[in-house]
Amino acid sequence: xxxxxxxxxxxxxxxxxxxxxxxxxxxxxxxxxxxxxxxxxxxxxxxxxxxxxxxxxxxxxxxxxxxxxxxxxxxxxxxxxxxxxxxxxxxxxxxxxxxxxxxxxxxxxxxxxxxxxxxxxxxxxxxxxxxxxxxxxxxxxxxxxxxxxxxxxxxxxxxxxxxxxxxxxxxxxxxxxxxxxxxxxxxxxxxxxxxxxxxxxxxxxxxxxxxxxxxxxxxxxxxxxxxxxxxxxxxxxxxxxxx
Amino acid sequence: xxxxxxxxxxxxxxxxxxxxxxxxxxxxxxxxxxxxxxxxxxxxxxxxxxxxxxxxxxxxxxxxxxxxxxxxxxxxxxxxxxxxxxxxxxxxxxxxxxxxxxxxxxxxxxxxxxxxxxxxxxxxxxxxxxxxxxxxxxxxxxxxxxxxxxxxxxxxxxxxxxxxxxxxxxxxxxxxxxxxxxxxxxxxxxxxxxxxxxxxxxxxxxxxxxxxxxxxxxxxxxxxxxxxxxxxxxxxxxxxxxx
DNA sequence: CGGGACTTTGAGGTAGATCAAAAAGTGTGG
DNA sequence: CCACACTTTTTGATCTACCTCAAAGTCCCG
Numbered sequence: 001x002x003x004x005x006x007x008x009x010x011x012x013x014x015x016x017x018x019x020x021x022x023x024x025x026x027x028x029x030x031x032x033x034x035x036x037x038x039x040x041x042x043x044x045x046x047x048x049x050x051x052x053x054x055x056x057x058x059x060x061x062x063x064x065x066x067x068x069x070x071x072x073x074x075x076x077x078x079x080x081x082x083x084x085x086x087x088x089x090x091x092x093x094x095x096x097x098x099x100x101x102x103x104x105x106x107x108x109x110x111x112x113x114x115x116x117x118x119x120x121x122x123x124x125x126x127x128x129x130x131x132x133x134x135x136x137x138x139x140x141x142x143x144x145x146x147x148x149x150x151x152x153x154x155x156x157x158x159x160x161x162x163x164x165x166x167x168x169x170x171x172x173x174x175x176x177x178x179x180x181x182x183x184x185x186x187x188x189x190x191x192x193x194x195x196x197x198x199x200x201x202x203x204x205x206x207x208x209x210x211x212x213x214x215x216x217x218x219x220x221x222x223x224x225x226x227x228x229x230x231x232x233x234x235x236x237x238x239x240x241x242x243x
Numbered sequence: 244x245x246x247x248x249x250x251x252x253x254x255x256x257x258x259x260x261x262x263x264x265x266x267x268x269x270x271x272x273x274x275x276x277x278x279x280x281x282x283x284x285x286x287x288x289x290x291x292x293x294x295x296x297x298x299x300x301x302x303x304x305x306x307x308x309x310x311x312x313x314x315x316x317x318x319x320x321x322x323x324x325x326x327x328x329x330x331x332x333x334x335x336x337x338x339x340x341x342x343x344x345x346x347x348x349x350x351x352x353x354x355x356x357x358x359x360x361x362x363x364x365x366x367x368x369x370x371x372x373x374x375x376x377x378x379x380x381x382x383x384x385x386x387x388x389x390x391x392x393x394x395x396x397x398x399x400x401x402x403x404x405x406x407x408x409x410x411x412x413x414x415x416x417x418x419x420x421x422x423x424x425x426x427x428x429x430x431x432x433x434x435x436x437x438x439x440x441x442x443x444x445x446x447x448x449x450x451x452x453x454x455x456x457x458x459x460x461x462x463x464x465x466x467x468x469x470x471x472x473x474x475x476x477x478x479x480x481x482x483x484x485x486x
Numbered sequence: 487c488g489g490g491a492c493t494t495t496g497a498g499g500t501a502g503a504t505c506a507a508a509a510a511g512t513g514t515g516g
Numbered sequence: 517c518c519a520c521a522c523t524t525t526t527t528g529a530t531c532t533a534c535c536t537c538a539a540a541g542t543c544c545c546g
Binding site for chain 2: 063066067068069072074075076079088091092094097117120123126127129130131133134135136137138139142143144145147148149150192206208231235236238
């Protein structure tokens, strides 16, 4: 796994949504940066900090965190390998949220200057970056609907559906079991539930024969039931070829 | 109020966050489009529809709506005059959410082609559009924290704080009372509460001497108390001069 | 003057929180 | 390989913030 492996993943992600010619592709793959290994659950971007690098997730998962004055935590996004987790920081360098590893993570820090230079030089890349940020916002919007209006069982199911779709994008949902390192506490942080209640909802999902989580592994037994519980429609993820 | 009045507002908004030279500014003001008046509470962009125009709010308020299969509605964003409500549709033309007037609205529909042409021609404008979409996402993220983790009283207070800041941006908070056409039902749709509970929270805010809503008018009596209840920090709105 | 949308208040129910504690897993150092 | 500390999972019992249902009151407009 060379340092450019992350860039390959990111390029693939960008090309899911934007047409890029070979010159643009080569420019992405040539982006400078430095690999950093983050050991479990440490912030690698701190809230309020001014940053001059964007963080590409190479392996592991990362969460975007906010918190209330009372210390309640909210995960507003989960990032998987191939995500440029804070691409938005290129145009808004003050971090409004923290980024933290969910388990061990490897990131590749790319200087804003380099990304900005690409955007200046290539309108197609500028548009691709813009589009990826917009998809990011679409996910936030979907979470708001789910977290605001669906019951707890559906919230948990929905997050699982989303993660399965993203982690297996293009691939088979049948490569079960799937690595799924999120703890119940973290699932609670993402769904605005307590970990106790997440636990009960997971039991319910298991008892309904939909899905099973054990030892950081996820086993989907009945995808269509899970989707029905979650009211899940993957369109908002924009993982398809089209628009 | 000519048709270009909306464009003037939008330019002002863009310049809050991005440096634009006179050529870019002139290009914005020259954007073609057509004025449309929407009578109360009708969708002017429908969920799932493919759009080729972006909607600039000229007067009135508009809401971005999603809903569950059960028909529960969630407002994921409120747009005020000067907002290009679905600028994101320029790079993602399938509308993932509906746009609806909150009361009567006047919009100015600008063809995607025209906006795209500007972004191609001017990297500064491309960046400005990108940045505005990112600020939009920052607001979604903040709503997620607030709606997920704060008690009902704070949720309502927070939405009021945000609207006051945005509607009076740069201006005085002392120009009270402020026009505030949101109904309690709509406040509930935005905060994931029932209108009944919103009503009780507004009473509580009134009894605490923080704020009063009467006849579509808002009167803030104790801004600092309101801010304290809401745990409100306006940084995420990026209305300041800086970053 | 009548009808529709919004606001306000009351009474009672419930989904999910809170509190508490045991069980299971994970890692570290001796 | 075991002992110890720490984190995560699981379960039970209780509590409460907010919802639901219902109805009256108010405002607005034709």
